[in-house]
Amino acid sequence: MTEKIHIDVLTLDSVQCAACGYMMESIAALPPQIQTLIEYREWSVKTAEGVARFTALRGKVLPTICIEGDLVFQSIIPQYEELIDALAARAPGEAVRDRLLSLRDAGFDFDRIKENLEKAGAGRNTRTGK
Template sequence: MADQKITIDVLTLDSVQCAACGYMMESIAALPTDVQEMIEYKEWSIKNKDSVAKFIELKGRVLPTICIEGDLVFESIIPQYEELIDEMAKRAPSEAMKERILSLRDVGFEFDKLQDNLAKAGSGLSTRVDSERK
């Protein structure tokens, strides 16, 4: 289970200049450390050529959107903590991970590592038309 992760893609206009997009990224980045260990996420700013391709691949319709395991889950709706947990649990790759995620349902957001987690996800780094994700 250690190497199984839930993939979360956040489709944005730009999490630095768009408030709603920033809140979407922060909702993922503020998840507790125990949840962070079970997920892999990144921002896909529509200002970037690679991100346009991701938007099309995921069949995005609106910005911002949180996709969990390729499913458009939160389209222009900034989720509450419990909603995020429930949707991740539905898409967990194993029953053990699902139970572990649900056991963290009452923990709530942790904002003390927010900036570190945003940096880890590359939030705000690929917002220029000529930029490339690495």
């Protein structure tokens, strides 16, 4: 089985912060062929776990997309091609890199915003349980 590319999205709260929601959706709106190659999670600084992850990754600003531990898109929502190139540069092997680059022209699927955010788990990791 192919190793997946690990993505951390550092946010304030993807439900209440528009920029954070857009950042999460930029990952969730990737085509299904790319979704099989990645694994991602939102880390909200509203939780102790999120603050710990933000600190461990040495985050500076919100929102930020980290790919394989690298702070890649800090307060900048990436265009599709930029995101693909960043993923390909950090792919675990040539086969995954080549697959990503072959999908470079596919584009985001923004037609299903609600489903994308649900798939991304927007808000699931932003609550403190109170």
